[in-house]
Amino acid sequence: xxxxxxxxxxxxxxxxxxxxxxxxxxxxxxxxxxxxxxxxxxxxxxxxxxxxxxxxxxxxxxxxxxxxxxxxxxxxxxxxxxxxxxxxxxxxxxxxxxxxxxxxxxxxxxxxxxxxxxxxxxxxxxxxxxxxxxxxxxxxxxxxxxxxxxxxxxxxxxxxxxxxxxxxxxxxxxxxxxxxxxxxxxxxxxxxxxxxxxxxxxxxxxxxxxxxxxxxxxxxxxxxxxxxxxxxxxxxxxxxxxxxx
Ligand code: NAD
Numbered sequence: 001x002x003x004x005x006x007x008x009x010x011x012x013x014x015x016x017x018x019x020x021x022x023x024x025x026x027x028x029x030x031x032x033x034x035x036x037x038x039x040x041x042x043x044x045x046x047x048x049x050x051x052x053x054x055x056x057x058x059x060x061x062x063x064x065x066x067x068x069x070x071x072x073x074x075x076x077x078x079x080x081x082x083x084x085x086x087x088x089x090x091x092x093x094x095x096x097x098x099x100x101x102x103x104x105x106x107x108x109x110x111x112x113x114x115x116x117x118x119x120x121x122x123x124x125x126x127x128x129x130x131x132x133x134x135x136x137x138x139x140x141x142x143x144x145x146x147x148x149x150x151x152x153x154x155x156x157x158x159x160x161x162x163x164x165x166x167x168x169x170x171x172x173x174x175x176x177x178x179x180x181x182x183x184x185x186x187x188x189x190x191x192x193x194x195x196x197x198x199x200x201x202x203x204x205x206x207x208x209x210x211x212x213x214x215x216x217x218x219x220x221x222x223x224x225x226x227x228x229x230x231x232x233x234x235x236x237x238x239x240x241x242x243x244x245x
Pocket of ligand 1: 009013016053102216
């Protein structure tokens with residue numbers, strides 16, 4: 001297939017600017033750039049695939065338009081609740097969609113390693129997650145943290161009630177079935193995630209540090225080129241990178 005025509009949603013945001021830089025780097029032209037006041041429906045007629053780094057409030061409208069206009073989607077926006085995502089994902093699957101809370105190759109490997117560690121290390125290894133982001137970030141925990149937590153909960157057959165967001169006061173001793181979550185915010189930190197499994201006599205820490213948001217932008221562009229060749233369905237970066245067992 002010839003080079004897909006790309007539509008960028010959230011074009012003037014931090015990620016929007018990174019996508020523009022990555023597209024220039026890869027010599028991929030952008031067919032349309034959409035900001036909050038622009039007409040998304042009209043812009044969607046100009047391209048084949050929408051790359052979305054805007055706001056979670058926009059996702060439903062974006063998916064409805066993509067179904068109507070038969071366009072592919074790359075969704076990078078985070079901040080949806082689990083219930084929202086469960087509702088939106090089957091709708092997005094009506095067109096070819098890559099939906100990922102993190103488009104970096106390193107983080108996607110971290111997803112695979114975390115799932116593996118959570119399966120191998122039993123509940124005598126306490127699982128905790130720590131994530132750090134810049135002070136402008138609007139949601140917590142991050143989309144990446146949410147996916148890491150999902151993987152740990154799945155491996156341990158636990159539900160969301162096991163999550164313990166921060167601790168304060170007389171918390172009592174730690175329940176072996178809880179999964180601690182800690183969101184730190186400050187400065188211009190691009191994004192860091194550590195999954196910690198602390199057991200008797202040893203602990204394993206898996207850490208990913210992003211130092212440049214270009215890693216997400218390059219991954220999203222790679223996903224856009226890949227997704228236009230796929231049949232309708234909801235895919236993630238694991239599919240694209242061949243990391244799904
Ligand atoms: P940002 O606030 O800098 O940019 C968001 C932009 O979207 C703003 O310019 C805003 O005006 C625009 N916007 C809001 N509603 C819109 C609408 N309806 N139509 C068009 N534009 C709209 O935020 P950011 O740091 O660029 O992050 C954007 C999103 O991407 C966040 O949800 C963030 O968590 C997520 N993110 C994902 C990844 C990933 O790899 N998946 C990486 C970094 C950030």
